[in-house]
Amino acid sequence: MNSDPTVTINVDLFTVSLLLASLLFAFCLVLAKRKYVFLRRVSGSQLDTKKLLILSAATACFLRIMSFVGVIAMDIANVRAHYSLAPVSSHPSEGQQTTAIEKNQSFYDSAMTVLFDLPNAIVISTYVLLTLVWAECSLLSRLHTESSVRWRKKWLVWYTIFNSGLYATQIILYLLIFAGGDSVAVVRNIVNVAMAGLNLTAVFLVLMLYLYLGVSFSGYPFRSHNARESIRKISKVMLFWSLTRIVWGTSMLIIYIRDVDLLRPSQGGWAPICFLLLLILCEISPIIILMDYSFMTIFEFDRAASTRDMPEMTSDTNFIEQAGHKSCAAAEPLLNDLP
Structure with a gap:
């Protein structure tokens, strides 16, 4: 008689989707590590x-x-306190105390909600930081008399203010989740709406900055054709990131309106696949495009703005000087003939 215990692991579509997403994010992490090592080797350890x-x-x-x-x-683990937003005892009898199982269930629901939503704020912060890098490149792409250092300090101050508000909002929402008790479902909906609002607000602020810089520096010419093409390439990346943030924010609103719980695999359907596709479109693809498509353009922009234009400017100066010398040489016989 075989008395060996058997272990059964149930893997559903929800788990497979998260596993595939984790592998894709690991690939993005490897790309980011390589780019950071390259930057440290080329430009030193200064941040x-x-x-x-x-x-x-x-x-x-x-x-x-x-x-x-x-x-x-x-x-995967066969835990008793499986994720469920419904409390164990919806109508306890008079004088009945909340059991330890109900407390554990409430904490489990809150922890799963926070764990699942935690990275959303850092993605928004990355998008805003990319906007600052694009703004610096945009400033360097034109010939003007403005101080780049002063503009950079101003943008960093506003970035710090935005980040402080972003993470403060996230912390407050998470505290409400743990303090909400049986109202975890309500606070979860608030978190979805808040993240949607933060994504759309970030896109709106980026649009305002784009219009402001476009109006403020529209009268200044580009340093060169290379500078114009480089900033156009970076702007395409910014546009793609902005569109993905709009798609993500709109999706969070749809999830709230339709009351979809992504953490409940028992719902079945195509929700896990849709969530995986949403991650690929709105987070994985933008990071890969940033690392592979525009990384060297962003990194070499300072050098391109300061070195590529020097031969062009020098050749223009030489042309002007040579034209001036030729004009003087042609006018010299006429001056000699004057009485």
Whole structure:
């Protein structure tokens, strides 16, 4: 008689989707690590906005991986306190105290909600930081008399203010989730609406900055054709990130309106696949495009703005000087003939 215990692991579509997403985020993390090592080797250990952008993207990938691994582990494990927003006892009798199972269930629901939503804020912060890098490149792409250092300091101050408000909002919402007790479902809906609002607000602020810089520096010419093409390439990346943030924010609103619970695999259907596709479109693809499509353009923009234009400016100056000498030489016989 075979008395060996058997272990059964149930893997559903929800778990498979999170596992695939984790592998894709791990690929993005490897890309970010390579780019950061390259920046340190080329420009030293001094921290600037470009290195901070790579670190922010890497942090978002790492948090996504850890978040999904935690959710996968709890989903595969045969735990009694499975995720369920419905309390164990909806109508307790008079004088009955909340049982330990109900407390554990409430904490489990709150922890799963926070774990699943945790990386959303760092993705928004990465998007705003990319906007600052684009703004610096936009400033360097034109010939003007403005101080780039002064503009950079101003943008960093506003970035710090935005980040402080972003993470403060996230912390307050998470505290409400743990303090909400049986109202975890209500607070979860508030979190979805808040994240949708933060994404759309970030896109609106980026649009305002784009219009402001466009109006303020529209009268200044580009340093060169290369500078114009480089800033156009970076602007395409910014546009793609902005569209993905709009799609993500709109999706969060749809999830709230239709009362979809992404953490409840028992619902079945195509919700896990749709969530995986949403992650690929709105987070994984933008990071890959940032690392592979526009990384060298962003990194070499300072050098391009300061070195590529020097031969052109020098050749223009030589042309003017040569034209002046020729004009003087042609006018010299006429001057000699004057009485």
